[in-house]
Amino acid sequence: EKDETPDQETWEADAAPGAPKNADEILKIAIIGRPNTGKSTLVNRLLGEQRMITGPEAGLTRDAISTVLRWKDRQFLLSDTAGMRRKARVRERLEQMSVADAKRAMDFADVAVVLIDAMNPFEKQDLQIADMVVREGRALVIAVNKWDLIENPKELLSELRDKLDFSLSQAVGAPLVCLSALSGEGVQQLLPAVEKIYKVWNRRVSTAVLNRWLAQTIERHPPPAVQGRRIKLRYMTQVGTRPPSFAIFSTRSEALPDSYARFLVNGLRRDLGFPGVPIRLHLRSRENPYLTKK
Structure with a gap:
């Protein structure tokens, strides 16, 4: 699988919106991050009640705790997780179980909200946690x-x-929400951001639109020749969502440079409306399966 840029075109009108199959579907959110960033305080603020144990001491939340929240006719399942420490600092058996619990909560989530501390923003572990979310293919919101x-x-x-955007090239444009869980400032922006990125994560684009985009992209910036031979990108289709996944059928797909695959992913994200979500690109060496064989 492989993951800068053709002139921008407006494709959104032809692309199917990223709505879930069932409007009543519960949107599952995992709130994760380093210890003592205020995860439980944020959940309490969203719920409007003191549901979680909070305090200045890091590590008060030992288990992932899930609670249902209804907002604007949609149900959200919030999972407040134990803080994720560096492995070298996970010494107690209880903390090891808490980190594993947090990872499981993320695995079952649709959207992961990585909560960071504005006083010490984007420490190395913050970026490692966010990168883990992207590698797992989840939608990401940074709070x-x-x-x-x-x-x-x-x-x-x-x-x-x-x-x-520099550190998480696979999720350029991910929502960034600034808030105070303690005072409530900015918290009202979080769920709209979660819902918006969830729709992008579920977004589907028609095959006709994809192949028009591919043809124009190739015309402007054709794949480089490898060992004197051109690589022909013949056909493209979307093979999945959650995260958005695409397949391109080509000759000698194994020879396509990683840099060109990244170029295609960046173009998909920018031109076809996939900001802030991981994109999977599969390169397959076979003919267009929809062409009629003579």
Whole structure:
């Protein structure tokens, strides 16, 4: 599987919106992050009641705790998880079980909200946790807690956006929500961001649109020749969602450079409306299966 850029075209009108199959489907959210970033306080704020144990001591939440929340006629299943420490610091058996519990909660989630501390944003472990979400193919929202303590919010927001897009190339454009779980400032922006990225994660594009896009992309920026021979990209289709997955049928697919595959993924994300979600691209060496054989 392989994961800069043709001129931008407007394709969204022809692309199917990313709505779930069942409007009553429960949207499952895992709230994860380093210890003591305010995960339980955030869940309590969303629920409007003191459902989780909170306090200044890191590690009060030992297990993943799930609670149903209804917002604007949609049900959300919130999982507040134990903080995910570096493996070297996971010494107690109880903490080992808590980290495993957090990973399981993420595995069963549709959207993972990675909560980071605005006072110490994007430490190495924050990025490792976010990268794990993307590698697992989940939709990602970054929530920056304790935003009310920041003196230069505009400058920091721009810095965080740049660092996020640079560090997580597989999720460029992922939602970034600044909030204070303690005061409630900005919390109202979180669920709309979750719902929006969930729709993108479920988005499906018609085969006709994909192949028009592929043809124009190849015309402007053809694949490089490898050992003097051109690689022909013949046909493209979407083979799945959650995350969006695509297959391209070509000659000598194994020879296509990784850089060109990334170029295609970046173009898909930008032109066809997939900001902020991981994209899977499968290259297959066979003919277009929909062509009539003579």
